[in-house]
Structure formats: structure tokens, C-alpha cells
Amino acid sequence: MKKLFTILAILLLQISYAQNKDVKAIQSILDQQTKSWNKGDLDAFMVGYLQSDSLVFIGKAGPKYGYENTLANYKKSYPDTSHMGKLHFDIVSVKPLNTDHYFVIGKWHLVRTVGNLDGIFTLVFKKTKDGWKIIADHSS
Numbered sequence: 001m002k003k004l005f006t007i008l009a010i011l012l013l014q015i016s017y018a019q020n021k022d023v024k025a026i027q028s029i030l031d032q033q034t035k036s037w038n039k040g041d042l043d044a045f046m047v048g049y050l051q052s053d054s055l056v057f058i059g060k061a062g063p064k065y066g067y068e069n070t071l072a073n074y075k076k077s078y079p080d081t082s083h084m085g086k087l088h089f090d091i092v093s094v095k096p097l098n099t100d101h102y103f104v105i106g107k108w109h110l111v112r113t114v115g116n117l118d119g120i121f122t123l124v125f126k127k128t129k130d131g132w133k134i135i136a137d138h139s140s
Contacts, residue, residue, distance in 0.1 A: 022127070023094050026104065029125075029131075029134075030048070030104075032047070033047075033087075038086050038087055040081040040084055042084075045074070046070070046074070048134050049067060049137070050133040050135050053066045054066075055134070055136075056135070056136045056137070057069075057070045057136075057138075058136070058137065058138040059073075083114055085111050085112030088109045089108055091105075092106050092107065093105045097124070100127040101124060102132070103124055105120070106122075107119070121138060122137075122138045
């Protein structure tokens with residue numbers, strides 16, 4: 001019985017370590033997105049998203065599919081740095097859905113000369129061969 005508890009404890013530590021590593025990787029992506037946004041670089045901001053037609057972005061106009069559509073919508077809504085402003089994320093939670101998917105809840109804040117904006121978001125991250133990527137974004 002003691003051996004079983006030891007094995008279970010080791011397994012739980014390994015799972016915890018893997019999840020900690022994944023959460024740090026996801027946080028790093030969000031940090032890089034913030035830096036890219038604040039430099040006015042939407043192309044670099046989009047590196048966190050899966051380059052696929054299956055990417056879904058859900059905003060006030062409803063779901064839109066595809067990496068290129070998402071990038072085009074960002075460029076239309078934020079045509080210059082005065083509209084982009086300075087971005088800040090407050091992460092509320094990062095929870096595993098399974099070993100290859102995480103669900104993130106947060107708040108976004110834009111400080112802009114043309115008027116500040118705030119909202120909430122949910123993201124689904126997927127582990128890919130290129131690392132963690134956003135496959136679904138619901139921002140409002």
C-alpha cells in the first residue's frame with residue numbers, strides 16, 4: 001500500500017509540473033501579444049493564434065472564421081497606434097481542459113487617446129507542433 005501511495009504521489013507531481021509548464025508557456029504567449037500590440041505590430045500579435053481556417057473569433061458581430069479574417073478584422077478595427085493604444089491583460093483563470101487544451105478567462109484594457117476600452121475574453125489554447133496556439137477567441 002505504501003508503494004502505491006508513493007507511485008500516486010510521483011504521478012501527481014509530474015502532472016502538476018507539466019500543467020505548471022503549460023500555464024507558463026500560455027502566459028508567455030499572452031505577454032508577447034501584449035508587447036507586440038503595444039508596439040503597434042498586429043502581425044506579431046497574431047503569432048499567438050493558430051494559422052488556420054478553423055480559427056474562430058467571436059465578437060459583437062458573431063463568429064468569424066480563419067486566421068486571415070481575424071487579422072483583417074483587427075487591422076480594420078485598429079488601423080493605427082492611436083486606435084490600438086496600450087493593451088493590458090488581467091488573467092482571471094487558466095484551466096486545463098485536457099492535456100492538449102487550456103481554457104483562459106481574462107479582462108483586457110486599452111488606454112487610448114481616442115477613448116479607453118475594456119472588455120472580457122475567453123480563449124481556448126491548443127498544443128500544436130509549433131507550441132501553444134489560440135484556436136478560439138471570444139472577446140467582448
